Amino acid sequence: MLEIININVNYGEKSVFKDFSLEVKDREILCVLGKSGCGKTTLLNAVAGLVPHTGEIKGADSVSYMFQEDRLIPSLTAIGNILFATSHLYKDKNEAKAIAKEALKAVGLEGFENRYPHTLSGGQAARVSLARAFCYPSGLLITDEPFKGLDIATADTLEKYFLKLFESSHKCAVIVSHSVEEAVALADRAVVLGGSPCSVKAEIILDMPREKRTENLAYCAEKSAEIKAAIIAS
Amino acid sequence: MKINKLTQNQKTAIVSLLYPLFSLALIFALWAITAAYYDSDLLIPSIGTTFEKLGELLVQKQTYVDVACTLLRALRGFVLSFAIALALSVPAAFFKPFARILAPIVAVMRSTPTMSVILLCLLWTNTQVAPVFVTVLIIFPLLYTAFYTAITGVDKKLTDMARVYRVPFMTRLLKLYVPSMLPTVFSAVRSTLSLTVKLTIAAEVLAQTRNSIGVDMQLANLYLETPVLIAWTLIAIVLGAVLELIVYALGKLCMRWKNA
Secondary structure (H helix, E strand, C coil): CEEEEEEEEEECCEEEEEEEEEEECCCCEEEEEECCCCCHHHHHHHHHCCCCCEEEEECCCCEEEECCCCCCCCCCCHHHHHHHHHHHHCCCHHHHHHHHHHHHHHCCCCCCCCCCHHHCCHHHHHHHHHHHHHHCCCCEEEEECCCCCCCHHHHHHHHHHHHHHHHHHCCEEEEECCCHHHHHHHCCEEEEEECCCEEEEEEEECCCCHHHHCCCHHHHHHHHHHHHHHHHHC | CCHHHCCHHHHHHHHHHHHHHHHHHHHHHHHHHHHHHHCCCCCCCCHHHHHHHHHHHHCCHHHHHHHHHHHHHHHHHHHHHHHHHHHHHHHHHHCHHHHHHHHHHHHHHHHCCHHHHHHHHHHHCCCCCHHHHHHHHHHHHHHHHHHHHHHHCCCHHHHHHHHHCCCCHHHHHHHHHHHHHHHHHHHHHHHHHHHHHHHHHHHHHHHCCCCCHHHHHHHHHHCCCHHHHHHHHHHHHHHHHHHHHHHHHHHHHHCHHHHC
């Protein structure tokens, strides 16, 4: 569970967040949307400890972060990039390696362990980044537009891998996205941020189970319209 | 070997050899034309005369002693510069006040005329140490700047990723910082290593250092043996080129992942 309690984040004189609070329950996927520049990435960076803030954030002692870019180290192989983030957590390096191999297999990259990032396609690099995020043992996964820039087919494949890994990992997740379709496909709840300082302008609950949403186009259309209207109004 | 039976890699290798060979042919052609125009071995000796003198030098044991001593002096100065530059650039990159204190010192060293440095070193040190000292004073600021730029230029997105995943310092240093720095470091080493040889020889000329290419060049100049002077120059050029080639090969080995 993630609890953000009355945090304040400033960039110089500008107050980005003032007394901002938000909660994400266990096993919940929360999608954060809003206009460009409203503070969505700043919120994730505050949770990850990359920007200074006052206030309290509970449940973020250990965070898996899937960034907007793949952020793979060019001189390390696919498995090397995963081990870079995870090997220090295991006494037995072979165990760390086995888990990394399983994660690559789970995202359909079996056989790609020794490939360098510059030999991978954008989709493949994103999958390595996803595998790294899920390999890191933490209760919270945060992602910043993880499927941005990918073609529809690749993004769809990655969404499936994301859900498969999420279901088996007992994490809660916060996804920042510009894609309303992504929010409707993945999230249990969507919040729309806006204003200055930034606050929650709307909250949309997606109570239908994810596996049933693809069959119920009317539900998806209704929720998409609700989210779009909230973003425009923010 | 028939052209159409060569692999693409073999064709690429042959073509890439043709460019430097063409350049060399151009240089020798210009040399030959100029030498023929002046028709004076004192001013511009012919290619034949020069290579004859080069041949005479290459069969003398003293030639190899002088080359080895100059090379050792150059390497001593370079290794010292490298070590000091690395030792200072790392704390400077992570501790801004230290970088700010060093900045004017490095700027002064970089701007000081090479001849001033050589003449002052002759006053302060002996003929054996002067070439090494000169090298350190001139090469250190170049390497320091390159290393500092390499460390501070490591992709912030990757360092943020390492922070989020709480990667230990040594792992970050060895698997993120060092590989990120290697291209800049090798590029700086390649360019400064041949400069080091040139500086060492210049200092040897003025310091009259025993067993050195510098003194050999100066003696050839004193006795108006221009072919010998140019022969020594060719030896110095080859020395610098061989060092650059070694660094290039080392770089390829250390950065194998780039060609994977």
